[in-house]
Amino acid sequence: MSHEDARLQARPQQVSHAARPLPPGLHPLGQGEGRDGLLRVPPAALAAPLPLVVMLHGAGGDAAKALRRIAPIADAALVMLPESLGDTWDVLLGGYGPDVARLDAALQRVLAAWPVDPARLAIAGFSDGASYALSLGMMNGELFSHTLAFSPGFAAPLHFSGRTRCFLSHGTADAILPIERCSRRLMPKLEASGFAGKYMEFPGGHEVPEAVARAALEFLGAG
Template sequence: MEEGQLLARPRLPAGEAWPLPPGLHPLGLGGARDGLLRVPKAPLPGPLPLILMLHGHGGDAARALQRIEPIADAALILLPESLGATWDVLEGGYGPDVARIDAALARILAAWPVDPARVAAAGFSDGASYALSLAMMNGALFTHALAFSPGFAAPVRIEGKPRCFLSHGTADRVLNIDLCSRRLAPKLRQSGYPLTYLEFSGGHEVPEEVARRALAFLDTA
């Protein structure tokens, strides 16, 4: 496996039955930092969109879910947790967190009717940077990247051109917009990534309207 590579792929199971009821379920990866799977409350027609949602520094699955709670019933949401305080690329390089994410994705994609045209890597803050990097390295899997207040992108290889949604608050005091998204967005455009870039009046957060805009973006091809 190449550095940062994810091998999991959607493969529609026979039928469209949901293997778990609506609500929160443990991922079952083991350890104190396991993560969650959020199943929509109401049945959705056809194959499900899948959002891999990654938390920020010092965060966890529950807090990551809170960031996109307004759209939680519109997709199957996979919420892994980093083994350290943040994701592995920020603590020495791609490795253990990539392996755990791949294992979780393989399990979910084998069991659930996931739409291969709507598979998004999403995240907030450090998680946004990590999700964007994973999407850029794994365009054969991820069709979209949803990056809420990212700081950077650090792909070690490039695969495909997933559609990218970036949002950032103009008053963000944690990750300064001038040093982060206002530098990152032009680079993505220059590299040929289909990009929607949204600035909003606010801080280090994901306003409800931004989450809903991201969901609408996930439905674009």
């Protein structure tokens, strides 16, 4: 399967809540090809079924940087941190395909092993990762109940499938992806296309303030 249509086949499974396959902490995601990604397992006190946040890094980033963006809320969910094959995600480098395929394979492994709550299954991202998350979320609403886009630049869906709930945040002083030509244009288009959600501006730059991360967690219903 080429994944050029950006459709993800992974779905949550019926998994026992009795035992976790891995202890709390960071573990390799198992993507291979030199860009392995990470899986962060929350503290044992977090009851199953678990919220899942698939967090995508920005251009030139990696799993560790993506995790730091949402560090204040990482204990509230199982956090999957895939990495792009290139410096950024495939749609910005020629079209959907390679990164979608790797993400799908990693999601299938995680969802087969972990008791994940289908009603709190989010794709999230920062900067280029936010644009990619928003695009994939709009095309895979049967899988992702929520999409959390921190400072996105664009959305490039090839089609709509389901209706993921969208959270967008953006700094009013963002010099890298200016808010006027990014989120202030994106959110009205999302709403016009039937995507319900929440939009949050904050006085700051290209970042994810703790208050924004916590608002996104509340939006997911995992706070």
